[in-house]
Amino acid sequence: MGDYKANYQQIVWNHTVPVSRCATRASNGPAIVGDYEAYECPITGKMIEGRAAHAENLKRHDCRILEPGEKEDNARRGREAVEAENRKRDAVIDAIAENVGNEYFR
Numbered sequence: 001m002g003d004y005k006a007n008y009q010q011i012v013w014n015h016t017v018p019v020s021r022c023a024t025r026a027s028n029g030p031a032i033v034g035d036y037e038a039y040e041c042p043i044t045g046k047m048i049e050g051r052a053a054h055a056e057n058l059k060r061h062d063c064r065i066l067e068p069g070e071k072e073d074n075a076r077r078g079r080e081a082v083e084a085e086n087r088k089r090d091a092v093i094d095a096i097a098e099n100v101g102n103e104y105f106r
Contacts, residue, residue, distance in 0.1 A: 038049040041057055048057050058064060 035050050036048075036054050038047055040046070041048050041061075043061050043063075046057075048054055
């Protein structure tokens, strides 16, 4: 303690802390997660308030939370299925038109 008081005038106070010494979190203890905001259930129209009610509502309706990117993948697969159906329909229509044309021009 004596050295500190003796060398106090020699300390450089620059008020910056090296990045490596900065804490990213105040502690390594458990994090507190807030509760969900109330929302209206899209299936029943009932208000769902809180995390427990949300989990129960998902279970009651046999639903789950979508994974990241799952909604976009489903939309893409739906578009691909529609395009494939359109190609099949076009091929059938072309075949019918060709047969009708061949019958007409005999």
